[in-house]
Amino acid sequence: MLSKSVIGVLALQGAVDPHRLHIEAAGAEFRAVKTPAQFDEVDAFILPGGESTTMLKLIERFDLWDVLAAQFAAKPVWGVCAGVILMAQTVLSPAQRSFDLLPITVERNGYGRQLESCHVEIEGYKVSFIRAPVIKDAAESVHVRAVHKGDPVWLESGQYMLTTFHPEMSLDFPSPMHRAFLARVEKFYAKKAA
Amino acid sequence: MNKETANNKNLSSAGSASIINIKTGLAEMLKGGVIMDVVTADQAKIAEDAGAVAVMALERVPSDIRKAGGVARMSPPALIEEIMAVSSIPVMAKCRIGHFAEAQILESIGVDFIDESEVLTPADEEYHIDKYGFKVPFVCGAKNLGEALRRIGEGAALMRTKGEPGTGNIVEAVRHMRRINAEIKWVCNMDEAEMMTAARDMGAPFELLKLVREEGKLPVPNFAAGGIATPADAALCMQLGAETVFVGSGIFKSDNPDQFAKAIVKATAHYDDPAVVLEASKELGGVAMRGTEISEIDEPMRMANRGW
Numbered sequence: 349m350l351s352k353s354v355i356g357v358l359a360l361q362g363a364v365d366p367h368r369l370h371i372e373a374a375g376a377e378f379r380a381v382k383t384p385a386q387f388d389e390v391d392a393f394i395l396p397g398g399e400s401t402t403m404l405k406l407i408e409r410f411d412l413w414d415v416l417a418a419q420f421a422a423k424p425v426w427g428v429c430a431g432v433i434l435m436a437q438t439v440l441s442p443a444q445r446s447f448d449l450l451p452i453t454v455e456r457n458g459y460g461r462q463l464e465s466c467h468v469e470i471e472g473y474k475v476s477f478i479r480a481p482v483i484k485d486a487a488e489s490v491h492v493r494a495v496h497k498g499d500p501v502w503l504e505s506g507q508y509m510l511t512t513f514h515p516e517m518s519l520d521f522p523s524p525m526h527r528a529f530l531a532r533v534e535k536f537y538a539k540k541a542a
Numbered sequence: 543m544n545k546e547t548a549n550n551k552n553l554s555s556a557g558s559a560s561i562i563n564i565k566t567g568l569a570e571m572l573k574g575g576v577i578m579d580v581v582t583a584d585q586a587k588i589a590e591d592a593g594a595v596a597v598m599a600l601e602r603v604p605s606d607i608r609k610a611g612g613v614a615r616m617s618p619p620a621l622i623e624e625i626m627a628v629s630s631i632p633v634m635a636k637c638r639i640g641h642f643a644e645a646q647i648l649e650s651i652g653v654d655f656i657d658e659s660e661v662l663t664p665a666d667e668e669y670h671i672d673k674y675g676f677k678v679p680f681v682c683g684a685k686n687l688g689e690a691l692r693r694i695g696e697g698a699a700l701m702r703t704k705g706e707p708g709t710g711n712i713v714e715a716v717r718h719m720r721r722i723n724a725e726i727k728w729v730c731n732m733d734e735a736e737m738m739t740a741a742r743d744m745g746a747p748f749e750l751l752k753l754v755r756e757e758g759k760l761p762v763p764n765f766a767a768g769g770i771a772t773p774a775d776a777a778l779c780m781q782l783g784a785e786t787v788f789v790g791s792g793i794f795k796s797d798n799p800d801q802f803a804k805a806i807v808k809a810t811a812h813y814d815d816p817a818v819v820l821e822a823s824k825e826l827g828g829v830a831m832r833g834t835e836i837s838e839i840d841e842p843m844r845m846a847n848r849g850w
Binding site: 359360361362363364365366383397398399401402407408409410423429430441442456457460461462463465466467474475476477479514517518520 | 559560562563564567568570571572573574577591592593594595596600630631632647652653655659677678679804807808811815
């Protein structure tokens with residue numbers, strides 16, 4: 349691409365702003381997006397951490413389901429924590445609607461409550477697990493990039509990336525995960541142009 | 543830039559830490575949302591279905607605490623557990639100011655956040671809880687910057703305005719939000735030499751005041767609470783700089799809790815778009831709780847004056 353990639357962080361609810369400095373340090377432009385007009389203007393999406401039920405209700409109440417499904421089909425998407433839940437094929441405890449972007453099954457709050465939240469090093473970078481979901485099952489087509497306590501926590505498949513943890517809570521900019529997503533976005537558009 | 547220091551162990555986006563504290567991390571996840579007071583498991587379900595980001599498990603909402611009088615204590619553990627059992631979102635609970643034994647019980651139950659709250663009758667008129675002694679995060683109320691920094695200095699992971707709980711009257715929350723904003727601006731414009739005197743006058747930890755000056759904001763997220771009763775109230779607080787709103791009596795003391803909850807969530811998500819806030823305001827399906835004029839409340843009954 350000629351110009352900087354524009355990364356839209358879905359800003360209906362959750363930890364949106366912490367992505368800003370990581371995205372900028374990785375050489376892209378940050379945009380908080382919550383309307384269809386704003387979705388059209390971005391090259392890729394980050395579905396941030398927050399409460400997946402809240403985001404789900406707001407997506408339904410603002411009638412954004414079909415618009416977002418079309419956007420996600422056409423652009424790279426990275427789901428962080430709650431974002432993983434929105435992207436999964438199947439959601440457990442409790443079962444809830446999701447965009448079914450890749451063949452994984454995810455269990456909400458799989459590690460337990462806030463008292464189980466912790467900092468962990470993933471590929472030498474300190475990240476946060478906050479009431480994190482656990483990926484119970486992933487199809488073979490999904491590449492597992494990192495594992496924690498035996499569970500896949502960083503996954504990639506086609507134009508999609510998932511982290512059940514939060515690299516955006518780290519203040520060492522940019523995180524390797526933001527860098528990896530940006531590389532994925534650039535590759536996606538290079539391939540499209542070719 | 544890995545220079546974590548001992549005295550900044552609980553700070554949020556402090557320039558001196560390498561990562562946002564795990565307690566404040568949860569507060570970050572709650573941003574842009576509505577935290578609702580609930581007194582039963584059924585209400586917790588209504589709140590979650592409406593899109594609340596968290597619920598506050600209580601025996602009575604603040605307006606009923608006012609009515610009941612007497613000593614207001616931590617809610618019964620069985621009630622909190624019942625609400626936790628039906629909620630997939632974080633569950634918060636309140637302990638009395640300074641009552642670290644109640645806080646220990648709440649931590650043992652496994653709540654996600656403790657509110658050391660002026661809504662309950664204070665247990666200690668001199669000391670607040672040493673919140674660093676807990677693994678569970680704490681939220682505390684403040685009326686001004688000095689008070690906010692004292693609580694953060696004790697380890698609070700999240701701040702909120704005190705407002706005047708249970709009144710359905712937003713005036714005190716607005717006063718506290720504006721006061722904190724004004725004091726932050728004042729500190730940012732200060733001459734270096736004025737800082738120590740300001741810290742002394744405000745009763746604020748000097749290092750935290752320096753951090754406010756560097757960052758131009760509180761070192762942890764700041765939410766609004768106390769008197770929020772309508773979608774417009776939520777939009778007002780968010781536009782004044784609150785990052786999420788707590789709604790206490792405002793939902794379940796309204797005519798139509800389900801619709802009020804949904805409408806306030808909607809207005810909070812698009813607080814800066816009057817067309818959406820208007821839409822939300824038309825969807826209430828009933829009238830708001832009856833409000834109370836602050837001057838009708840005798841000075842000793844004003845909850846915002848509890849704590850220091």
